[in-house]
Amino acid sequence: MEDYFETFRLNVKFYREQKKMSQSQLAIGADCTNGLIGQIEAGTTKPSFDRIVNIAAALQVHPADLFLRNASTTVSDTKSIIRKELIPQIEEFVERRL
Structure with missing residues (x-):
């Protein structure tokens, strides 16, 4: 089975960099800590559904785009x-x- 979290974390970083956002800027937009964004991108923590929706909104993408x-x-x-x-x-x- 595909590792959806691996795809998710790489896509968060991809869209963040595409938007020329720092982890801090994304954290502010997603209403979370800079550390949490760093942990998500590093693959050391998995966000809740609500956090995924907030991250997608901050990146101005559909939540599905973070998985595919x-x-x-x-x-x-x-x-x-x-x-x-x-x-x-x-x-x-x-x-x-x-």
């Missing part, structure tokens, strides 16, 4: 493809067959 990078974008892209390509094809098929 760009997960929310992927879902959005999939929905867009369905709306733009598949639905018109289905409608055309229905019109021809009925």
Whole structure:
């Protein structure tokens, strides 16, 4: 089974660095201590669900993106493809067959 915590901690660091935030800035935004962010990124502690949501909000990403990078974008892209390509094809098929 995949180690979701390992992915989570690496994604927290990835998004924090992408936003050019220090651990202290992220801690302030997530309403926790700088030490906790450091421990999460080092893999020595696991945050609660509420803390995960706060960290995601501070990083301005969907919480799912912390477990699967760009997960929310992927879902959005999939929905867009369905709306733009598949639905018109289905409608055309229905019109021809009925």
